[in-house]
Structure formats: structure tokens, C-alpha cells
Amino acid sequence: MTKKIHILNGPNLNLLGTREGSIYGYVTLADIEKNCREECARLGVELEFAQSNHEGELVDLIQRAGESADGIIINPAAYTHTSVAIHDAIRAVNLPVVEVHLSNIYAREDFRHHSYVSPVALGTICGFGPAGYILALGALTSHLPE
Numbered sequence: 001m002t003k004k005i006h007i008l009n010g011p012n013l014n015l016l017g018t019r020e021g022s023i024y025g026y027v028t029l030a031d032i033e034k035n036c037r038e039e040c041a042r043l044g045v046e047l048e049f050a051q052s053n054h055e056g057e058l059v060d061l062i063q064r065a066g067e068s069a070d071g072i073i074i075n076p077a078a079y080t081h082t083s084v085a086i087h088d089a090i091r092a093v094n095l096p097v098v099e100v101h102l103s104n105i106y107a108r109e110d111f112r113h114h115s116y117v118s119p120v121a122l123g124t125i126c127g128f129g130p131a132g133y134i135l136a137l138g139a140l141t142s143h144l145p146e
């Protein structure tokens with residue numbers, strides 16, 4: 001059966017490409033989605049792509065992925081550093097999760113150095129900009145059983 005991956009994006013990532021270009025670059029979230037769709041077609045996997053500014057909605061999206069997806073890629077954005085709810089939701093769904101950050105969170109402010117998601121993730125990719133999503137797709141699909 002065709003594998004299905006959900007890519008979830010947290011708060012303010014809808015603003016990508018419109019401001020803070022010196023930190024996050026000039027690529028929009030729509031550009032990232034397009035690149036991910038092309039990569040998924042190449043890899044032969046189905047993709048659902050979503051963004052929310054709301055913690056509870058991200059929890060709902062993780063639970064929904066738990067019902068139908070084979071794996072999750074998530075950029076939890078600021079909730080990375082604050083959300084026990086997202087940590088618990090990832091634990092509960094028992095799916096492989098790859099955490100992605102555009103920036104290198106360890107080269108930034110101290111408050112970004114801790115992630116509530118990393119301990120429940122298969123792995124984390126950070127600092128490679130939008131290419132991180134493509135790297136995560138490769139890492140996750142190669143981890144999924146045939």
C-alpha cells in the first residue's frame with residue numbers, strides 16, 4: 001500500500017518569505033509545500049501538508065495523522081520550546097516523527113536550545129533551511145518498513 005506522510009507546520013510559518021528573511025530566507029511555505037509534493041511524487045508516497053497557528057489544532061492534526069499516516073514531519077516552530085501538549089500527542093500516536101527546523105536552533109538564543117519534541121522524535125534536522133524538509137522526507141521514507 002502507498003505510504004502516507006503528514007507534514008505539519010506551527011505558528012507564524014505562514015509568514016515565511018514575507019518578513020524576517022535574514023533568519024528564515026525568502027522561500028514561502030507554499031514553495032516548501034510544492035517542493036515536498038514533487039519529492040513525494042518521486043519517492044512514491046502520499047502527502048498531507050498543513051500549517052496552524054494554534055497549539056490545540058496542531059494536537060488535533062497529530063492525532064488525525066495517527067489514524068491514517070505512516071509517519072509525521074513536524075516543524076513545531078515556537079511550540080518546540082514550550083509545548084508539553086505536542087510532546088504528549090506525538091508520544092500517544094506512536095508513529096515515527098522527524099522534527100525539522102529551518103534555522104539552527106542551537107546557534108540562536110538560549111531559549112531555543114531546548115526542544116520538547118526531540119525526545120519523542122525519531123530524529124531532528126535543523127539549520128538547512130527549506131532543504132531540511134526534503135532531507136526529512138528521505139530520512140523518514142527510508143525508515144518506514146516496505
Ligand code: CA2
Nearest residue numbers: 012015016019020077078101102103112
Ligand atoms: O527554525 C525554525 O524552523 C523554527 O522552528 C522557526 C520558529 C522558531 O520559533 C523556532 O525557534 C525555530 C519561528 C517561525 C516563525 O517564522 C516566521 C517567518 C517569517 C516571519 C516571522 C516568523
